[in-house]
Amino acid sequence: MKYLIIGADAAGLSAANRIRSKTDGKITVMEKGRFISYAACGMPYFIGNEIDNYEALLGRSVEYFKKKNIDILTETEAVKIDRLNKIVFCRGKTDKIAYDKLLIATGAEPFVPQISISSEKVFTLKTIDDSIKIKNFIKKNAPKKVTIIGAGAIGIEMAEQFNRIGLSVLMIERLPQILPIIDSDMAETIQNYLTEIGIRIRTETSLQTIEESKNIKIVTDNGEFDTDFVLLSVGVKPCSNLAKSSGIKLGYKGAIAVDRSMKTSDDAIYAAGDCAETYHKLLGNRFIPLGTTANKQGRIAGLAMTGIDVKFAGVVGTAILRCFDMGVARSGIGVDQAALENIPVASVTIKSESKAHYYPTTKKVTLRIIFKSDGTVVGAEIIGGGVERINPLAMAIAHSMKLDELYKQDFAYSPPYSPVWDPILVAAYEGMKKL
């Protein structure tokens, strides 16, 4: 049996390991770039010098896999899948590889606005090479001002890191709110917080062109902004062109359509990670690119490719990010999202403390629980301190727990960790009053 995997990061390598744990078939992984097994989520902290060397972001080496009899071909790009003859044509260290089972794990790539940009002062951030380029640019040119186009999670993480190394930061967001993964009023709190810190933010502002003379000029429908360099961070799209051009069915927002075993419309071909759909327990298949999901899907795909009957358990849309000293976390369905999806919900929002109110390092926390009319918890959002509390809430959402059951949980209490009434319990209790 010949297993071929396109893409040597979270999903691809998790699959390779799972296949190897079950079979001694031939496993080949091809990777377009020069790095494998890298922690893309750590790149902002590398650029902001919280992490000194990008090598810290590299996980397992080609040699590690070699020892497990898994061949990795870096700088080798798949260009065509001949599904009839089960051959992938490629460019790089070889020109074609035959397969019995194929996994597409090509990831996602940054959206780039439909304007012609040729400047070497305009960056995206997806690969380790991207992060090295940005860091080198800063080192060489000592810029003072950066403009980030897009105020999503990565835009905000990068705003923090650029601020950390002394840059003046402007964020430009097309939508009326920053961070669309959370409700607009919660996002407003974060926007005010960022503004206080000195991050300038323009919402409802669409990029029109980027002009370059001595400096860079950002032209928008809401004014022009002078800057030293630009980070485009307007979201990502699945790298699904290879699949599409081979006649494999695409699904939600152009992600490769998969079933719960991560199989595509072709019985011999699987897809996992950011290029594929993600099964959301409450919403069905969606496009939710995330490193942790890629790892999980890769494991499932690998096992399924060896013939084992497994299903991806699904996600509930849990996400967390640090925004300076404020944490932001969400899971399930938000109030705004529920309205868009026509799901009738109610919600409760409480303000509390992350630790005992008298404990010196306590932080304010705002915690929202979204629930159905029968009290079933369907979503949660937290901003402030102690946002790791999203995990018990994600469990409640995944298990359709009701508010009164959530209120009964025996959560840990000690002043350095929690108020005597944990904010989750307070919110559940207040929510119960609304039923």
Next chain:
Amino acid sequence: MKYLIIGADAAGLSAANRIRSKTDGKITVMEKGRFISYAACGMPYFIGNEIDNYEALLGRSVEYFKKKNIDILTETEAVKIDRLNKIVFCRGKTDKIAYDKLLIATGAEPFVPQISISSEKVFTLKTIDDSIKIKNFIKKNAPKKVTIIGAGAIGIEMAEQFNRIGLSVLMIERLPQILPIIDSDMAETIQNYLTEIGIRIRTETSLQTIEESKNIKIVTDNGEFDTDFVLLSVGVKPCSNLAKSSGIKLGYKGAIAVDRSMKTSDDAIYAAGDCAETYHKLLGNRFIPLGTTANKQGRIAGLAMTGIDVKFAGVVGTAILRCFDMGVARSGIGVDQAALENIPVASVTIKSESKAHYYPTTKKVTLRIIFKSDGTVVGAEIIGGGVERINPLAMAIAHSMKLDELYKQDFAYSPPYSPVWDPILVAAYEGMKKL
């Protein structure tokens, strides 16, 4: 209807508030001490100057309750319950109070070893006044050495605080391990950590006498130790003498026996908080004194006293404490405890990181999951960083979740908060291999 409550802290005042939310009957609360509504769990941090004033530990005032038409009589001690005539005799601001429904919320008190100790240099720590006494003693006498008898949670919290203010700390523990709420091997890791910091610890060492001349001499079966003052911290026992002498049935380890509505053997009398039994979902009624449980039981007792049909949901024995830079958390049943209770279990222990391995502030974490032969999670212990992870584990235990279900949870991932594979998921996965 006349409601009488003995004890004006977590359980008693939670009950008073719940009763008031449901009825306009007369509510009286009597309190032996001069303080009400105080955060006992915060006292170590007050003694160690993390919190400057004990006033920060005081919650709601007598006036707050007065406005809600709840009368609080401080410095008034119940001495006898005449159950036949429904009268409580007391000493202090009045000598008797009649009731229709009575709540006993008298709390717990420190065990004091059966040796005659009259020194003013030997302390216990239960009330705010105790903490003020200790703090004043230190201020006045500038001691250099303290000996803590008992290495449980409070002993360890106090060791940290005494160390923090420059004292040399010796801990003496009768048992072979410190911190008996966790498994002995986990406790050993903590003991080694404390020893490295400079806390001296003698286990399997029983106190025999405390002699006082110019200084204090601790005489044990394992040597004599010279010290400037002593904190006795060998655990607490329920304050159940009043109940016992009134013919109310006692239960586990002398705690007042209660049903799930917190009712005692007398239909008109309830008990809640540290003086009463606590229903443990896996083990039945136990003695587990804890502030957060007292609050919950107080709410239940209050509602039940007004005739509402409610039941205390129960705990799973979740506990957390900070030990210098190391966290310690547990829930459910440990391996050692399972052996004592004759419950057959297996366990898995993994070592991981609290955050992404490359993230600067990550800490080592050791996480253990205890499970039955069918994979049902019955316990968990965590030491190191990110010990708030005990809360999702407490949920898994409370809901008899199996390892494979736990492994499927959609936990939050971002480098400043978690490795890409959350330690809980890693442990669940490794545990599944043992089934």
